[in-house]
Amino acid sequence: MFKYLVLSFVVVISLIYEIYGETGIVEDNGSSKYIIEGRIFPLSDYQTSNTNWQSATRVHVNGGQHIGFVKRDGSFIVNNVQSGSYVVEVLHPDYTFEPVRVEINSKGKFRARKVNHIQTSLVTQVPYPLKIKALGKTRYFQVREQWHITDVLFNPMIMMMVCPLLLIMVLPKLMNDPETKKDLEQIQEMTKFEMTEVSDMVSNYLAGNSVGSKEGAPKERDSNKKGQKFRKRPVVKD
């Protein structure tokens, strides 16, 4: 029972809409003139701060071919429009609104959809009579960069100054400390030890490799100077 009621309600609403759409027609010597209707909803902060926003807002149809003005309650009408396809834009200096494409067929049926310039056949329907809401405040300006202490600190010039300063001031102090001295020496010894080991390994490896290449690839010997150099090394060692 309830379902039925809801359904009938929907039907009634759609009927009302249809009637609403039809009243816009003005029959006149054969060629019909229609009226595009809609309502604009500005952002609430704006509405309260600027009570006279209606007179600064305009509605352009096809870039000013037809013009609509906004009434006190935010509604607008565009008179004297023939059947066809129109782009309805709401213009305001400080706020951006999304344009809507309104199509009126020869029978006087209205259809409103989103403007899509790339996929022109794509239909994303929006309600008619139009309800146009402000997308937001239009951003005309770039934001100036604020001065931060981190900007100065991470400036390459400052970094170049600070790092050597640290090296000069802090390192000698560390050197004077006996414990760190000991530590450093130890590290140095360790690195020395490892260094020799690594160099040995590398030279051994290269020696082995060069021997292999000597036998395997005689071609490379003529062309690769580096290879020649490496080959000499084991000879010297021997």
Add this chain to the structure above:
Amino acid sequence: MANFRSIYKIQIFLTILVHVTLALYEDQVGKFDWKLSFVGKVKFVSLEAKRIIVATEENVLASLNLKNGDIHWRQVLEDPKDYKLELLHVNKEIVTVSGKENTWFVRTWDLNTGTILTEWFINTERTVPSLFTIVNEKLLHIVPIRGLQVEITSYTLANAENTNGSILKGISRKIPAAWLNKDSDCVPAKSYIVCAVSSKLYYVDLLKENSMFVSQSLADLVDNSAGKVLLIEYKQDVPSVLLLKNNIAKLGTFNGENIQIKPFNLMPNAISISNNGKDLIYQLEANDNKNKLIKVKAKDPQTGLDSFSLDLEYPLGLGAPIILGGQSKGSVTDLLLSTTDDALLLVRLPEGKILWTREEALSSVVASEFFELPISELDASIEHEFDSANDILEMFSHRISTQIKQFYNLVFGNNLLQNSGLVRDEFGLHKIIVVATRAGKLFALDTLTGSIVWSYRLPNVQSFIGIDNEEKMLLLVQRTAQYAPLPAHCVLLAQDTITGNGILFEFDPITGYSKAGIQRLNYKIVQATLLPYQDKNFLKPMLVLSQDEQAHVYPTQAVSLIKDHFSTMFLYVADTENSRLSGYTLKYSTEDSLQVTPSWNVDLAPSKLIAVSAKPANEHVHSQGKVLYDRSVFYKYVNPNLLAVATMTSDPIYNSVLSVYLIDGVTGLIIYGTSHKKARGPIHLVHSENWLVYTFFNERFRRNEVVALELYEGHWQNNNIAFSSFALSQLPQVQSQAYILPSIPQTMAVTLTERGITNKFLIIALTTGAIIEIPWMFLQPRFTNMPCGPEESCIPYMPEIPLHSEATINYNQTLSGIHGIEVAPARLESTSHVLIHGLDIFYTRVAPSKTFDVLKEDFDHVLIVLVLTGLIVATLATKKLAARKALKQAWK
């Protein structure tokens, strides 16, 4: 992988975008830009206590402040080309009727805010001129139909509130009037309609039912000398009308079926102003006093005796005034005057002081040009140091004296040597803009403040009608201000209102001084151009082609200068009526007689010629080619003689076809041609360097599209020293690409810089009132089979051109009725001046590659000083410390 690649692409695009888009900072607002707002030539006016409601020829309704003339609010109605305001009535709320042919919009507006209250429209079957009047809160629409009747439809305005847009049914009534003919002249007078036909006056009172026209012989009413009687509306409480004959007006008042003619004479511009129930007639009369040419007279409406007369302090340079309206309050009377040069001024009586003047002529600019200012005396004296190169002693004394002056200036400020503020600055940012207006008045505007420096009124001057009915005058710069002490020299070309013959006006653009005044030529001007040669006074000769194909050179003695160049002089003429382009040569001329010989013509009929665009004459092309990804050079085809032409053809299948041609102006060779089916105007062409950009409306996809064409010679340059139109070995290679423009352009221009090194920006005025800058890089056609990325300074192709709100150079200063854009280079390479004119005038500067040649304005001077002092202090301190340490070490 593909995903990654697309991300990579987007990233590249974003990095470029960040780099490319430039926007203003909020604190730059109004720093170098300014806006002047206008309403247009005032048609109807109503004074309402502290404000003036005006309705203008530009189809604008506005409220002005009575005290200073500032615009309180302004509503711009439909395009003034088609729609006209027919009625303005103010009574608690404003009622306007505006429309065309057989459609009129009736709108009511709120007096305080300019918000619309109601709107509905009237649609009639017949397209005959009709009248509107409001009587007793009823709008009467009066349609006189020739030889038949007068149809009157009355609408009740009070009911209009509830109708919400749909048509209001009016009550129609027909009154037979078989005597109406094409010469009949009807005006409303309160509830009466009064018509004058040949020798009879007909009038009818509409309030009475079944009333019929009453006729009266005009000879009985006014003197029976020869001449036609004109009727002028006269607004007062008693229905009355002014009968004008031989420039003498008589006041006739209606009473029932009788008309009473007052026994005194009036001026045609007489108006009635009521003060506390007592009416007075105010009119302007010519005065014998040479210093005060205009006087105001107030007359008693019963006796016609003068009750008040005053000589006005009427400023020189303004045209003849008429009274539009007025109001009286106590002893003070305000009169609103409009002049023949479209100015609006308010006169306060009894002092006769002019409270303010609005130069509404500036709302219709038809030509504009930027002028560099002359250098200061001091700079001039420095430049003239080597003038007397023989005398060393004199040169030495000259140098010493200038350097003393320089030093003096440095110490005491340089205000002593400047006679006026109009002196060139270092970067050429301070310029003078000279604009010619439709009303025939010249103005010079200061780029720094937007104030009017001088104005000059040219009587009986009108603009040429160019392609696509565009009104145009020509401003040609014969000599710039850089040749001190010779003043700058500019020429305005226009046509006479009566004969249509050419008008030549030579003047100094800095001061507005003209030695010769207006010269009325005895031929019609078809084409005019400046020649690129200078005579001994650094004056560039001007070549003017008359309608009968005769060439004229100004100044006339310059013929001897150009006689060696006749073989390289060519002209072109675009004939819109016959859709024909023709080229002429001066090859067969001699010094005694200039021979203009037709050399080529391109017949584009039956297509309609809708746009022709030549390149800016003062353009420099810095780079001769484009470096490709393989480091080879692709040379540009830079032909200074190239014309871009657009035509429209109606087609049975494709509706309308747009064709664009590139034609060499010297040889008439069509270098390139393309066409777009199902295209509609308006077409805008922008032609620069080696490229052309045009926009049109694509009817198939119902969107605006923009096409970029670029011409290249190829990997090999034909002649790298000079370009010749005749030395053509092969046609240039044309690259083209089309994009979607997600808005509707109203007019377009391209930035110009001193040397052409800076990137190019397109400046597009949109119908929304925004001026958008788009980098040329966005539109530049991409090469096929070539990589496109930041390394090639190339942005991957996007079908839709992004129009960011940050790219709006006029931020929230929305401009109305934009008509044209004028661009001029500054002396600073990075910057160009931009002037946008229309109902508003907006000036700003743009820097397409940012201001790379000057220190940024947000450069932190304090920080650098702090860092430097910090460093110095640090060095000194460490020096001391080091010395102390060395001393300590030595003691160890």
